[in-house]
Amino acid sequence: MSGFLAMLRRDLLLLARQRGEAVHHVLFFLLLVALFPLGTRPAPDLLLSLAPALMWMAALLAALLSLDRLFRPDLEDGTLEQLLLSREPLALLVLAKVAAYWLGGGLIFVLVSPLVGLLLGVPAQAIPVIMLSLLLGTPVLGLIGAIGVALTLGLQRAGVLLSLLVFPLYVPVLIFGAGAMQAAIEGLPAAGPLYMLSGLLLLAISLAPLAAAAALRISLE
């Protein structure tokens, strides 16, 4: 456990040093949502029906663009080797890294989502469900992404391959996350998809770090 905390502390410290990245996340989210209506008919009902898909695609794209940050800097400066040689279980260290990564990315999405929702004309009573669905769903994106990054770490340019590996695994999150938002916007109960998201999150927390740890060991051979 001390290893988990030490890892988390180190990565949060790093996050505080690289504050600009958090700002980039917010701007990315806002820009994407602001640009989207320019490409369609500017009709409020159309925007509202697209809002769930748009928000989740923004979250997916932001995750994909930032996933490399999880392990690649550590690979390049040699820290990753030291993590592999640590006495702490590697899966626990991976979990700490993903937690810090989510605090600097996914959590910001959750916090900005009410503003983005209002931009898209989402009714105010749907906002809590939108935040909750992102709160449950975005950590899963990081956890699944960690497996993909760990597998592609040995490659120099892994961007496209990473998305090919990871996007199909994001499908359940997209379906249930957007499903919950859609239901909330239409004023229907959203408990079903939210329970499914919670289940996905629990599954990902328990299995993804193990898979990512095994993948890291293979990648560093």
Place this chain on the structure above:
Amino acid sequence: MQSLTCARGRRVLFEQLDATLAAGEAVRVTGDNGRGKTTLLRTLAGLRLPHAGRVCWQGRDVHAGDAFAEGDLLYLGHENALNPDLTAVENLTALRTLHGRQGDIRAGLRRFGVDTIGDRPCRTLSAGQRRRSALARLCLEGARLWLLDEPAAALDAAARQVLGDVIGAHVAAGGLVLFTTHEALDIPQTPVRSLAL
């Protein structure tokens, strides 16, 4: 190590390497560039699987998992394991906990003459200063086997002298050190065994 063979891709680097190393030895791995010195050290650390053969530490297979569970191993690679946005002290504090070591980091930095710059982000340090900071890990207690890959790279004569002293003290205290180096490294009062690849 028993009949160790290592390969990268289809190219065999060395074959049937046998050696038994005991506590209180300093071993310099020699060989030209590309002969597999780094590969050997990484294999001994358990980071790479050998093509054939076995590596045992105190009778336990390194590649089976828990041979270094007591924290016996200190591995220093080509890279310094220092994140450029963190200070040396922050980097080393995290590594100390992860490896379960004891000791004062600032004292280690002082030994290598870099304690005054221990609170500056590592990206502002020179290559030699970064290497010195990474070497401060040697001054923490707990590891018995040191695997040092080019520890003297980028060091000036004074720092090489300190490094030699630190290695000498570790060997005198019953530790085992394997290192590679292209620079001259003088380890006082310690016979250095050579392992040629």
